[in-house]
Amino acid sequence: MARIGYARVSTVDQHLDLQRNALRGAGCSRIFEDHGVSGARDRRCGLSSMLRALRKGDVVVVWRLDRLGRSIRHLISVVENLTRRGIEFLSLTENIDTSSAGGKLIFHILAALAEFEKSLIRERTIAGIEAAKARGKRPGRRPALTEAQCVEIRTAVNAGTSVQDVARRYHVHPRTVLRGIERLR
Numbered sequence: 491m492a493r494i495g496y497a498r499v500s501t502v503d504q505h506l507d508l509q510r511n512a513l514r515g516a517g518c519s520r521i522f523e524d525h526g527v528s529g530a531r532d533r534r535c536g537l538s539s540m541l542r543a544l545r546k547g548d549v550v551v552v553w554r555l556d557r558l559g560r561s562i563r564h565l566i567s568v569v570e571n572l573t574r575r576g577i578e579f580l581s582l583t584e585n586i587d588t589s590s591a592g593g594k595l596i597f598h599i600l601a602a603l604a605e606f607e608k609s610l611i612r613e614r615t616i617a618g619i620e621a622a623k624a625r626g627k628r629p630g631r632r633p634a635l636t637e638a639q640c641v642e643i644r645t646a647v648n649a650g651t652s653v654q655d656v657a658r659r660y661h662v663h664p665r666t667v668l669r670g671i672e673r674l675r
Contacts, residue, residue, distance in 0.1 A: 491547040495521035496540050498557045502526040509553040516551050546576035554583040562605035634662050640670040
C-alpha cells in the first residue's frame with residue numbers, strides 16, 4: 491500500500507511547493523503534478539499518469555479537494571473509479587478519508603460546495619462583464635487592427651497584395667489580416 495500524491499496549480503506563475511511539502515509530510519512516496527492546468531479540465535497529463543500508475547490498496551492524497559477537480563461530476567467520477575479499483579482517497583485540508591462512511595459523506599458534501607463556489611464565481615464574472623458592457627466597455631482584448639486599418643487591408647488585398655505582405659506591413663499574423671477583412675462583412 492503506497493500513498494501517492496497529486497498536486498496542481500492553475501497558472502504558470504503559481505508554485506507547487508506548499509502542496510509538495512504537505513504531500514511529502516503525509517507520507518507520499520510519489521507525487522504527480524499538473525502545473526498551469528485548470529481543475530475544470532478533466533484530462534490532465536499528471537492526473538492521467540497518476541491514475542495509470544495506481545494499484546489496488548494505494549491511497550491517493552491531495553492537499554485540498556479542489557486540486558483534484560472543480561466539477562462535482564468529475565470529482566465523484568474519479569473517486570468512484572478509485573473505489574471500484576480498491577484505491578482510497580485522502581484530502582489533507584478537508585480531512586476527507588474515503589476509507590470510512592463518514593469520510594465518503596463529507597467528500598460528497600464538500601464536492602457539492604466546491605461546485606457551488608465555481609458557479610458563484612461564474613455568475614459574478616458574467617455579471618461583471620454585463621456591467622462593463624452597460625458602461626460602454628468592450629470585454630476582452632483590444633483588436634490588433636482598427637476599423638480604418640481593416641478597410642485599408644481589404645483594399646490592398648482586393649488590389650492584389652498578398653495577405654502575407656499586408657500582415658508584414660501591419661506587423662500582425664496573416665490570420666489577423668483575414669479576421670480583419672471578415673470583420674468588415
